[in-house]
Amino acid sequence: MPTSRSYRDSCGIARALDVVGERWALLVVRELLLTPQRFSELRHALPHVSSNLLADRLRELEHNGVIRRSPAGSRVYELTERGRGLEPILVALGDWGIDVPQPPGPAALSATSVLIFLRGAARPDPAAPPTTCRLELGGRVWTVRMASGRVEVQAGEPATAAVSIRTEPTTLSALLNDPARLASACADGSAAVVGDMSAVERLLRSVQDGGNNSSPMSTSLSGSAK
Amino acid sequence: MPTSRSYRDSCGIARALDVVGERWALLVVRELLLTPQRFSELRHALPHVSSNLLADRLRELEHNGVIRRSPAGSRVYELTERGRGLEPILVALGDWGIDVPQPPGPAALSATSVLIFLRGAARPDPAAPPTTCRLELGGRVWTVRMASGRVEVQAGEPATAAVSIRTEPTTLSALLNDPARLASACADGSAAVVGDMSAVERLLRSVQDGGNNSSPMSTSLSGSAK
DNA sequence: CTGGATCCACTGCGATACTG
DNA sequence: CAGTATCGCAGTGGATCCAG
Numbered sequence: 001m002p003t004s005r006s007y008r009d010s011c012g013i014a015r016a017l018d019v020v021g022e023r024w025a026l027l028v029v030r031e032l033l034l035t036p037q038r039f040s041e042l043r044h045a046l047p048h049v050s051s052n053l054l055a056d057r058l059r060e061l062e063h064n065g066v067i068r069r070s071p072a073g074s075r076v077y078e079l080t081e082r083g084r085g086l087e088p089i090l091v092a093l094g095d096w097g098i099d100v101p102q103p104p105g106p107a108a109l110s111a112t113s114v115l116i117f118l119r120g121a122a123r124p125d126p127a128a129p130p131t132t133c134r135l136e137l138g139g140r141v142w143t144v145r146m147a148s149g150r151v152e153v154q155a156g157e158p159a160t161a162a163v164s165i166r167t168e169p170t171t172l173s174a175l176l177n178d179p180a181r182l183a184s185a186c187a188d189g190s191a192a193v194v195g196d197m198s199a200v201e202r203l204l205r206s207v208q209d210g211g212n213n214s215s216p217m218s219t220s221l222s223g224s225a226k
Numbered sequence: 227m228p229t230s231r232s233y234r235d236s237c238g239i240a241r242a243l244d245v246v247g248e249r250w251a252l253l254v255v256r257e258l259l260l261t262p263q264r265f266s267e268l269r270h271a272l273p274h275v276s277s278n279l280l281a282d283r284l285r286e287l288e289h290n291g292v293i294r295r296s297p298a299g300s301r302v303y304e305l306t307e308r309g310r311g312l313e314p315i316l317v318a319l320g321d322w323g324i325d326v327p328q329p330p331g332p333a334a335l336s337a338t339s340v341l342i343f344l345r346g347a348a349r350p351d352p353a354a355p356p357t358t359c360r361l362e363l364g365g366r367v368w369t370v371r372m373a374s375g376r377v378e379v380q381a382g383e384p385a386t387a388a389v390s391i392r393t394e395p396t397t398l399s400a401l402l403n404d405p406a407r408l409a410s411a412c413a414d415g416s417a418a419v420v421g422d423m424s425a426v427e428r429l430l431r432s433v434q435d436g437g438n439n440s441s442p443m444s445t446s447l448s449g450s451a452k
Numbered sequence: 453c454t455g456g457a458t459c460c461a462c463t464g465c466g467a468t469a470c471t472g
Numbered sequence: 473c474a475g476t477a478t479c480g481c482a483g484t485g486g487a488t489c490c491a492g
Contacts, residue, residue, distance in 0.1 A: 003464065005484095006329040008274055010399070011339035013256050013316055016323025021249070023465070030239050039474050048234055050466050055475055064326070075474060085322050090239055092315045097242025099308075100290070103232040113237035173236070229483065231465095249484070265455050276485050281456060301455065 002060045019064045020086065024049050026093075028057050029066065029079065029086050031112050034142075035155035036070050036078035044138075045110035091120060109169045111138035115153045118144070118176060122151040124206040131199050134161035138169055146203060163195030179204035228286045245290045246312065250275050250283050252319075255292065255305065255312050257338050260368075261381030262296050262304035270364075271336035317346055335395045337364035341379045344370070344402060348377040350432040357425050360387040364395055372429060389421030405430035 003022050007014040020026050024046065031037055031045045042054060049057075058077060061067045066083040070076035079086075094116065114137070124131075126149035134157065135142040143158040144151060167175075171190045175182055179201060185191035193200055229248050233240040246252050250272065257263055257271045268280060275283075284303060287293045292309040296302035305312075320342065340363070350357075352375035359370040360383065369384040370377060393401075397416045401408055405427060411417035419426055 001464090005464085007250075007253065008329050008331065008333050009253070009272075009339070010328060010333040010335045011253075011256070012320035012323035012326075012343070013339070014253060014323070015326040015329070016319045017252060018329065019323070019326050021247075021252075023247070024233075026243060026247075027233065027235070027237075027240060030237070043474095046235075048466085050468085051475065052467095052477080053465065056464090082325075089315060089318045089322060092318065093242045094238035096311050096315060097238035097240070097245070100238075100241040100245050102236060103234050103241070103244065105234065107234050107236040109236045113235070113239070117238065231482080266453090269455095274485085276487090277456065278458080278486095279484065282483090 002056050002063070019066065020061075022057065022060065024053060024057050025061060026086070026090065028054070028061060029083060030090055030116070031110060032067060032077060032079045032083070033087055033090065034112050034115060034153060035140075036076045038076055041140075042077070045108075045112060047108050091116065095120070109173055111140060111142070111169050114169045114172050114176070115142060115144075117173075118203075118207065119151050119153050121176075122146070122203065122206045123209060124149060124151060124202065128202065131196075131202070132158050132161045133199060133203060134158050134164040136164070136166040137172060144203070146199075146206070151203070151206075161195065162199045163193060163197065165191065165193050165200060167191040175204055176207045179208060228282050228289070245292065246287075248283065248286070250279060251287060252312070252316065254280070254283050254287060255309060256316055256342070257336060258293060258303060258305045258309070259313055259316065260338050260341060260379055261366075262302045264302055267366075268303070271334075271338060273334050317342065321346070335399055337366060337368070337395050340395045340398050340402070341368065341370075343399075344429075344433065345377050345379050347402075348372070348429065348432045349435060350375060350377060350428065354428065357422075357428070358384050358387045359425060359429060360384050360390040362390070362392040363398060370429070372425075372432070377429070377432070387421065388425045389419060389423065391417065391419050391426055393417040401430055402433045405434060 006018050009015070020029065027046055027049075028042060031042055037045070039054070039058070043049070043051065046054070058067065061083070062069070062077075065080055066086070067077050068080050070078045124146040128146070130145065130147035133144040133146075135144050140155065141157050143154045143156060143161075145158075167185070167190060171185055175185060175191070182191065182201065182204065186193055232244050235241070246255065253272055254268060257268055263271070265280070265284070269275070269277065272280070284293065287309070288295070288303075291306055292312070293303050294306050296304045350372040354372070356371065356373035359372075361368040361370050366381065367383050369380045369382060369387075371384075393411070393416060397411055401411060401417070408417065408427065408430065412419055
């Protein structure tokens with residue numbers, strides 16, 4: 001049964017929190033920032049949310065016009081225009097949260113989380129030629145493109161790609177913190193690269209280089225690499 | 227007893243929400259955006275929060291470095307540098323929440339809420355000479371200054387002022403929506419103006435004029451004017 | 453009087469089990 | 473796969489009480 005409790009405050013901030021302030025709500029929105037997702041995909045990305053609560057949140061967010069079913073009535077959830085308006089807020093909140101101490105114990109890390117971080121922190125050389133990477137992460141395929149000094153991320157297969165990478169979010173996060181581990185990750189099988197290895201190195205290093213000057217992301221979001 | 231429950235997610239967004247995602251936490255931060263406040267002032271601004279919960283939140287936010295006691299050990303709470311980093315996020319969230327339907331029934335509206343809205347929505351004529359207004363709102367005195375096309379708000383008495391206004395947050399909010407009511411508000415005593423009445427009109431109208439083109443605040447945050 | 457602490461009822465949440 | 477059903481408990485809301 002969906003939550004119905006309000007701050008009873010006219011302020012826009014309070015009204016926003018009436019809609020997206022319940023527990024897990026903003027993390028559901030986060031998961032939908034890059035691509036529509038199914039119920040089971042959301043559960044996989046948010047392993048600590050219980051199924052009934054996820055169902056409640058999806059109902060509430062849909063009722064409040066933040067998300068919708070992709071073909072109406074289906075089980076694929078996507079952001080509405082209004083929901084997409086939360087994107088800059090979530091990105092800013094993520095920047096703010098970077099220097100909050102890591103929670104103790106093992107922590108989840110979804111593909112979407114790492115990719116949003118990558119997209120925001122990477123500063124590829126604007127002079128370098130555009131490069132497209134195919135990335136298989138958390139059971140989905142993503143298109144990661146370095147162009148004009150920034151990184152774009154899309155769900156789905158690229159038309160063409162200089163390189164294909166397969167790994168898990170935790171490993172990718174570790175590599176973003178320390179690109180030098182790429183060789184050993186390939187060696188022990190936690191990452192697999194086919195194609196132009198130097199493109200991968202450029203991608204990883206562009207986070208290291210760019211992170212220092214323009215945003216407070218140096219500590220990064222390295223998962224407790226279990 | 228303070229809350230200790232984590233999303234157990236390495237993502238910066240989740241870690242931010244571990245700190246400021248609990249109920250009422252961001253509204254406490256909101257109240258401290260313009261000036262340090264005492265426990266009783268926070269209770270007055272947030273009439274629906276229970277005293278034990280407010281005490282819990284203050285403890286947690288202090289423990290997490292978002293707020294501190296103004297002279298350490300006192301009962302005046304203020305934002306830390308880290309806490310102030312939430313300001314742009316809260317402002318953006320407030321913009322987003324503007325077109326969330328007003329909650330049913332009577333709603334609270336703190337002085338801080340109205341002033342943050344005023345500051346963000348007002349677009350005074352950049353060509354007009356700077357003007358300082360003294361504003362007595364919700365039992366505190368504020369300095370509101372129109373200069374170089376925007377409005378600055380500070381707590382405390384101005385050194386000099388073109389006009390002094392005394393009213394309540396709800397009334398001010400109604401006037402921001404409809405400056406034409408200023409005369410009747412003065413007549414029935416819900417607002418009192420001493421000094422340059424035209425300065426007040428300029429301030430109020432600058433919200434109407436500026437709100438349309440640059441931000442989505444036309445529906446405003448009018449309280450249920452009971 | 454401010455600045456809380458204590459007690460209690462309730463409901464949203466978390467975990468597990470189960471169903472169309 | 474996409475949820476629903478159930479249950480114990482933590483977090484919340486509200487009232488009252490207490491210390492400086």
